[in-house]
Amino acid sequence: MEWKDIFDTYRIQPNYIEQVSEKVYKLNTNSQNYCLKFTSLTEDQIGYWNAVYRYITERQVYGFVPVILTKDNHPLYLMDSHVMVMSPWVDNFRHDRPADEWINFFHGLGKLHGSTLDHTPVSYTENQISEIQQFFRNDKTRKKEELLQYIRYFESKRYMSPFELQACMHYRDLEWMMEVTEKWQSVYLELLKEKQSRKAVLCHGNLAPSHYTLLQDNIYFFNWEYARIDSPSSDLVVYLNNLFTYHDCDMNKVSDGLSIYFQYVRFQDDDICELMFDLFNLESYFSLLNEHVSNSSKEEIRQSIQLEKRYRQLVFANQLEQTLYAKLQMNQQEY
Missing domain, CATH: 3.90.1200.10 (Aminoglycoside phosphotransferase (APH), C-terminal lobe)
Structure with a gap:
């Protein structure tokens, strides 16, 4: 995996990377933490998801954890057939x-x-x-x-x-x-x-x-x-x-x-x-x-x-x- 390409795309520089699950990584930086997820989306589904994303942002939908845009202002990042999405890290303490x-x-x-x-x-x-x-x-x-x-x-x-x-x-x-x-x-x-x-x-x-x-x-x-x-x-x-x-x-x-x-x-x-x-x-x-x-x-x-x-x-x-x-x-x- 080319981590440098991902970091350049999102213009971040993590101090360290923590793998939380098979598809989820926690990126720790000096300013804040990010969640990088390898989604189940295929390349063919990107257009539909982008339409849903526009709908969410235009209507300011309640409760949606925001997506971090790439340097090209895209909500998703495609690399080697993997579709990724970045968002702020939200701690989820069940207890x-x-x-x-x-x-x-x-x-x-x-x-x-x-x-x-x-x-x-x-x-x-x-x-x-x-x-x-x-x-x-x-x-x-x-x-x-x-x-x-x-x-x-x-x-x-x-x-x-x-x-x-x-x-x-x-x-x-x-x-x-x-x-x-x-x-x-x-x-x-x-x-x-x-x-x-x-x-x-x-x-x-x-x-x-x-x-x-x-x-x-x-x-x-x-x-x-x-x-x-x-x-x-x-x-x-x-x-x-x-x-x-x-x-x-x-x-x-x-x-x-x-x-x-x-x-x-x-x-x-x-x-x-x-x-x-x-x-x-x-x-x-x-x-x-x-x-x-x-x-x-x-x-x-x-x-x-x-x-x-x-x-x-x-x-x-x-x-x-x-x-x-x-x-x-x-x-x-x-x-």
Whole structure:
């Protein structure tokens, strides 16, 4: 790696370089510290990311950790097919975070989404709604048959592995979640008849807990390489699934946090439906089953851990569903 070229490009001279992770380096200088990240972007994606960057700077988006420009005023630096981005170093002390971190997070995400919220006009014909309804039916049939095939295959063995026993124990719950999803789909199809617009916001794209920090009760997001204009649900689902990975997830705090977020971005009933569809998405669960069946190396422990995490995410999503469905029914009674 030609460090001198990088230093010349950013016009800095570090005293020393600390490798923090495989892709992240901390550059220590006399004046301040910098974060140099080797992104996952390809050369073909640079133009799109530059457009997102211009959008962020022109609209002065809340909570965006600034990017250090190169001497040619570019936000990204391409060297030997590697796309790099430089920003001020922001310390991220997990143990120093307040007990109400989630509340602060939902305030911060609400401000981010609320400040970039746009509405795109839409309308659905009867034929389009019928096509969506048919898609829902076909998708449910496919998933039920696929899941049942896996379970029958596992149960046909004389001795099931721990992973296969896990999947069999999950079966009834997953089947129930498919029925719950169908309930939301029925509501959604009715709402489409009156739907007039779709929400679009600037999404971070990868809201893992390590991609934001709290400074004096303000939240700052970094690692923006997957940023895009998308439905607000896409960010919410990523963050919620990160929370749902842990067995001690506090669902009361999640519900309170969503109530705060909805004050910034008011979710209509169809938005809530789309959020639930994403939370109840079984494709990643099926991918793990398929990997287990087709993977000859049989990394049993890793596969079991991943399956349990995905199942836990679905279980917590089912708990949240009860709260959101009550909210949806209350909204409909008001109308």
